[in-house]
Amino acid sequence: DGLLTYLPLAHILEYVFENGALFWGAVLGYGNPKTLSDNSVRNCSGDIREFKPSIMVGVPAVWETVKKGIINKVNAGSPVVKSLFWNSLSLKASLLASGLPGTGVLDSVVFKKLKEATGGRLKLCMSGGGPIAKETQHFISMAIAPMIIGYGLTETTAMGCLMNPLEWNTNNMGAMPASIEIKLVD
Numbered sequence: 001d002g003l004l005t006y007l008p009l010a011h012i013l014e015y016v017f018e019n020g021a022l023f024w025g026a027v028l029g030y031g032n033p034k035t036l037s038d039n040s041v042r043n044c045s046g047d048i049r050e051f052k053p054s055i056m057v058g059v060p061a062v063w064e065t066v067k068k069g070i071i072n073k074v075n076a077g078s079p080v081v082k083s084l085f086w087n088s089l090s091l092k093a094s095l096l097a098s099g100l101p102g103t104g105v106l107d108s109v110v111f112k113k114l115k116e117a118t119g120g121r122l123k124l125c126m127s128g129g130g131p132i133a134k135e136t137q138h139f140i141s142m143a144i145a146p147m148i149i150g151y152g153l154t155e156t157t158a159m160g161c162l163m164n165p166l167e168w169n170t171n172n173m174g175a176m177p178a179s180i181e182i183k184l185v186d
């Protein structure tokens with residue numbers, strides 16, 4: 001697996017994932033937030049397309065920018081393109097919710113350009129470093145790759161809660177590790 005890293009190491013999220021990737025033997029690719037996409041560079045491909053990551057970690061501001069870029073591109077298209085995209089997004093969500101097959105066809109036909117823009121190998125997105133809107137998590141998960149979310153603090157070495165990729169949904173943060181205690185205060 002390959003992990004594209006581009007956040008500063010001052011982010012505990014990035015620091016822990018880089019160390020984890022080294023521990024697990026994953027390949028690290030270093031990018032720059034200003035050269036991630038093809039739109040931000042001239043005469044070459046962006047860092048994401050060149051490196052072809054299978055895992056991508058980001059903060060909510062990055063994912064909001066990705067979502068906004070996709071929506072702007074779709075809305076600039078013809079009415080047919082807009083209708084196809086938004087209906088396919090809804091259909092994919094319905095198919096996944098009911099456990100029916102067919103999402104692979106949507107991914108390979110409708111969402112193909114989005115998959116190619118992320119290198120074509122992206123299996124998992126992860127968001128941390130702050131709360132992300134459910135709509136953004138859902139949008140990225142349907143259009144690009146499943147997005148898991150985590151909650152942690154610098155004081156807990158980024159540990160807190162992390163969603164299990166095999167139990168993906170937008171309604172929970174995931175389980176706490178056994179070594180962490182959390183106190184909920186109202």
